Amino acid sequence: QSVVTQPPSASGTPGQRVTISCSGSSSNIGSNPVTWYHQLPGTAPKLLIYSNDQRPSGVPDRFSGSKSGTSASLAISGLLSEDEADYYCAVWDDSLNGYVFGTGTKVTVL
Amino acid sequence: EVQLLESGGGLVQPGGSLRLSCVASGFAFRSFAMSWVRQAPGKGLEWVSGFSGVDTSTYYADSVKGRFTISRDNSKNTLYLQMNSLRAEDTAVYYCAKEGYCTRFNCFEAFDQWGRGTLVTVSS
Numbered sequence: 244q245s246v247v248t249q250p251p252s253a254s255g256t257p258g259q260r261v262t263i264s265c266s267g268s269s270s271n272i273g274s275n276p277v278t279w280y281h282q283l284p285g286t287a288p289k290l291l292i293y294s295n296d297q298r299p300s301g302v303p304d305r306f307s308g309s310k311s312g313t314s315a316s317l318a319i320s321g322l323l324s325e326d327e328a329d330y331y332c333a334v335w336d337d338s339l340n341g342y343v344f345g346t347g348t349k350v351t352v353l
Numbered sequence: 354e355v356q357l358l359e360s361g362g363g364l365v366q367p368g369g370s371l372r373l374s375c376v377a378s379g380f381a382f383r384s385f386a387m388s389w390v391r392q393a394p395g396k397g398l399e400w401v402s403g404f405s406g407v408d409t410s411t412y413y414a415d416s417v418k419g420r421f422t423i424s425r426d427n428s429k430n431t432l433y434l435q436m437n438s439l440r441a442e443d444t445a446v447y448y449c450a451k452e453g454y455c456t457r458f459n460c461f462e463a464f465d466q467w468g469r470g471t472l473v474t475v476s477s
Binding site: 245275276278280282287288289290293294297299329331333335339340341342343344345346347 | 388390397398399400403412413414415448454461462463464465467468469470
């Protein structure tokens, strides 16, 4: 069981804004940068957000990240059907001396 | 174009061994940390092991410590994962991932490139 937790599911209609939380502790989110990934069925994960709130080149600005204390969030605005995927946060954990992925959130576009 | 190509997966009996390989191209392999990340069928992502890009430091998840060994051959642009004493719960797709998203000015911790994965099935 991961030490970083996410809600198992989130949903919205096209055009809506969806927010996914990522909750950790002082040894991970509280002291290290958070990254976010999305994964379409049968494919490899893809980087969405690095360094808590930065978008790599090519990622639409509909995706935004934030961090406060021991929690982080990913927001998807202007939801599109192609955003239906699994979303994961990840962070280094100083106590475990390794990376930890969040439990994952399945986003459904209604 | 960055490419990561994993191989070596397959069916193995409990207690057996496998060695995974990941051949990298399109970037300065020796300069980047690399990791293995796995995903059990229908489950989430789990980081397995990492190898530093600046020295020979290696890191392991508690679930594989003492059973798996990560290594790299920079002359062959290849990352390896030697998996021993395999268990049913090690069944997963194993992804190779490059660590380090670089902008014009800096590099940041992130798994910015992933391979397609190789399936390891541990079953009798």
